[in-house]
Amino acid sequence: MSFIFFFSFIIGTVLLVTRSKENKSIRWLALCNYCASIGALSDVLKDETIPAFKNNGIQETVIFFLHELSIYFQFLGQSIAPYAVLMYAITFAKVTHSKNKNRLAIVLFIPVILMIFRTKFYPELDLDFMFLLIWCTPYYFVATYLIFRSWFSEKNQTIKKSKFNALVIVIPSYLGVYIFNNIPAAFKIKNETFLMTLPVIFGVGYLLFVIYVFLSGVFGLKVKVEQQALDRSLQIMSSGTAVLNHTIKNEIHKIKFFFLIAQEAAEKKDLIEAKEAIESALPAIEHIDHMIERIKSKTEEIVLREDQHNLNDIILSSVQGFEGVIKAQKIQIEVSLLEDVEMECDDVLLGEVIKNLLNNAIEAINPGDQGLIKVKLYRIKTEIALEIEDSGIGISNGELTRIMEPFFSTKKNSKNHGLGLSFCYNVMKAHQGTVAITSDEGIGTSVVLHFPKKRIVTSA
Incomplete structure (x- = not known):
């Protein structure tokens, strides 16, 4: 989880700093990466940092503060990710004008606000995963349709190749979260074998993601950072x-x-x-x-x-x-x-x-x-x-x-x-x-x- 946190944070920051001015969809993609980053950080705090602090006699105030951070990070990572994915797809596919896009961004954020009122934050985080599943399902599937349609209808082969990279990386990433996280949590699937293999699935998937990013380059990023070198x-x-x-x-x-x-x-x-x-x-x-x-x-x-x-x-x-x-x-x-x-x-x-x-x-x-x-x-x-x-x-x-x-x-x-x-x-x-x-x-x-x-x- 530590690796996922650091790599997601680095990717999000690089995208935001180097590409966001010329490509607005990159801002939403960076937000997706930050959601993955803080979600992983929440698990690191809960499963590694807090137990280590307790064993070393760190003050209760510090432990309480870290516990609160893990709660809010988990909530933000789970709730904002579907919204960020859909907004990325809308911007990526250029389906609406800037003014309409701003209005749409506000309307689509409503379920995230409703999640606040349907979530119990104390003493432990208790997310309404069924409600989350109800609204994130159309968000993810509409995003998938928009990204696929944008790639399929693109006439310019250079741009189409770039969009194919987005299709290969972005869609499996959030659908993996949807299948292995949102659905089991909503239906309270607690099969021990499944829960034990889940970190392995995410770990292997994320490792493949990293390898693909470094070998083929996506979203304007490559190992050689060709675009930045050109600039x-x-x-x-x-x-x-x-x-x-x-x-x-x-x-x-x-x-x-x-x-x-x-x-x-x-x-x-x-x-x-x-x-x-x-x-x-x-x-x-x-x-x-x-x-x-x-x-x-x-x-x-x-x-x-x-x-x-x-x-x-x-x-x-x-x-x-x-x-x-x-x-x-x-x-x-x-x-x-x-x-x-x-x-x-x-x-x-x-x-x-x-x-x-x-x-x-x-x-x-x-x-x-x-x-x-x-x-x-x-x-x-x-x-x-x-x-x-x-x-x-x-x-x-x-x-x-x-x-x-x-x-x-x-x-x-x-x-x-x-x-x-x-x-x-x-x-x-x-x-x-x-x-x-x-x-x-x-x-x-x-x-x-x-x-x-x-x-x-x-x-x-």
């Missing part, structure tokens, strides 16, 4: 000059391409074609100039200049900048947009993200392959998602785990500095959004930008 790397890398360097590299390629066309046109004395090529290069030059203005200091972090912008316009403008390159390489591009998507965003930085992704997609397609790039804007529940998919060479599984790291690049060219995707991650994080990447070697890569509801002003 630290990005803070180290957050030099404005690095971002500017990457921007210039991308734009110089386009400028060089158009000026080569202009040179060939001039040699053929085709002044109209030369003029068109030079005009096509001007937006790239202006973009570099605009980005230079944004870089104020050597270590400046990304700061958004937000205003209301049409996301379709940002996408189309970004695509238009690559029309010449796409046409020259005989790449087919398909663009599918929604109507009138107005967002609160930084159009310059967001445009740079889209250009980075388009540039990566073009470079992933071998010259002469006549590849395909799909740009799709669509809804996922309350969010808006922008997906850029290519039919290029793809990314290996080993490289895919490192693709967001600053300065890591899958491209062998030494001129590629590996800043593109980490920059995209940083910009999307500043917009409270996410970046999800899936790839198959030899088939292609898909990058999905997820924009939260609070960023969307209007959407037809």
Whole structure:
């Protein structure tokens, strides 16, 4: 029980500190862990600490205080856990808006309050386990349905994999408590063999839980703590000059391409074609100039200049900048947009993200392959998602785990500095959004930008 207490407390705290700002469902998951933690602590106090104190002649006042703590910890662990699980599932599945969620949180807390009046606290804790079973049963089963439905209906494979981890860990955890704790307590099952094997069942189950957490990683946590390592790397890398360097590299390629066309046109004395090529290069030059203005200091972090912008316009403008390159390489591009998507965003930085992704997609397609790039804007529940998919060479599984790291690049060219995707991650994080990447070697890569509801002003 001591192990369960400490591990649950540590997991809850790590989740709360590192992930709660970006993912509200994590707060409820942390509360679930704290419920398990204080429940285990109650047993430790009652079965280990208090008897040890009595044997060593510790003052009765201290023993009485610890006894009271064990009573209230046990009550809170038993009563709040079903509520925390259901609220986690509701937030995880995004089944309601924030205002309704707050009202729902209050309504669903009523059974917990009623438990206070149906519980005898003195001299020993006497919980009404039958009443607890009556209301925790629908709570647990509705939570199971919501978590399973959220995983089953998820289209993005990266997010679906993360949700599968939640499904594998969270559901068995609370259903185990329900089957081996709530039901026997409600029906007062006191079979000695069952009671003796119960700690073994919980111990083995919890050990498997720990092993799974450390080996596969769940809820954004891994042994390597990849997400936190990425954030630290990005803070180290957050030099404005690095971002500017990457921007210039991308734009110089386009400028060089158009000026080569202009040179060939001039040699053929085709002044109209030369003029068109030079005009096509001007937006790239202006973009570099605009980005230079944004870089104020050597270590400046990304700061958004937000205003209301049409996301379709940002996408189309970004695509238009690559029309010449796409046409020259005989790449087919398909663009599918929604109507009138107005967002609160930084159009310059967001445009740079889209250009980075388009540039990566073009470079992933071998010259002469006549590849395909799909740009799709669509809804996922309350969010808006922008997906850029290519039919290029793809990314290996080993490289895919490192693709967001600053300065890591899958491209062998030494001129590629590996800043593109980490920059995209940083910009999307500043917009409270996410970046999800899936790839198959030899088939292609898909990058999905997820924009939260609070960023969307209007959407037809």
